[in-house]
Amino acid sequence: MGRAVFMGRPGVLYPKVKREEDFEEYKFFDDVPENLTLLGNMGFSLVIIGNSKNDVDGASYRGAFDRVTEGIRFMTPSSMIARTCYHDKEGCECRLPKPKLFLDAIEEFEFDVEESFMIAGYPADLNAARKAGIKNIVIVTTDNKKWSKTAEGFAIAKVSSFSKAIGTIQEMMLLAAAL
Numbered sequence: 736m737g738r739a740v741f742m743g744r745p746g747v748l749y750p751k752v753k754r755e756e757d758f759e760e761y762k763f764f765d766d767v768p769e770n771l772t773l774l775g776n777m778g779f780s781l782v783i784i785g786n787s788k789n790d791v792d793g794a795s796y797r798g799a800f801d802r803v804t805e806g807i808r809f810m811t812p813s814s815m816i817a818r819t820c821y822h823d824k825e826g827c828e829c830r831l832p833k834p835k836l837f838l839d840a841i842e843e844f845e846f847d848v849e850e851s852f853m854i855a856g857y858p859a860d861l862n863a864a865r866k867a868g869i870k871n872i873v874i875v876t877t878d879n880k881k882w883s884k885t886a887e888g889f890a891i892a893k894v895s896s897f898s899k900a901i902g903t904i905q906e907m908m909l910l911a912a913a914l
């Protein structure tokens with residue numbers, strides 16, 4: 736069984752975007768490309784998980800979101816799996832914080848949840864990962880400072896940047912190797 740690093744999108748890879756239909760508004764944090772490559776080199780599969788919105792009033796949320804996903808793919812030679820809910824308020828089964836996107840990827844790629852990690856930028860990410868059985872959850876506070884105490888209780892670390900989240904995962908791997 737393989738191991739994965741799951742990650743949310745806003746607050747993890749880029750700041751929360753106001754006009755999600757506008758591709759130009761997505762600005763990746765500077766430390767993202769090198770750290771995605773580092774994770775791939777550490778033997779992790781990369782799984783990007785996110786909610787998009789329905790296309791309404793001529794605005795293509797899905798178009799912008801998919802272009803951003805492709806942008807992430809081009810940042811790194813590491814292979815990447817993307818799972819997205821596009822159903823926005825239709826009572827779908829897969830919208831975060833529901834765990835379906837996680838559970839489907841875990842089943843399809845046979846990831847070992849005990850060996851996998853989640854990097855969460857918002858509580859919906861964390862709660863979905865937790866329901867999917869992932870215990871190694873790192874909270875990033877770059878974007879969202881309002882993590883509730885409840886959410887913090889479910890994380891192994893709370894850090895201030897994507898680089899530091901990757902540093903935490905590296906430390907955990909070294910500790911596990913030393914046991």
Ligand SMILES: [Zn+2]
Pocket residue numbers: 819820821822823827828829830
């Ligand atoms: Zn959905």
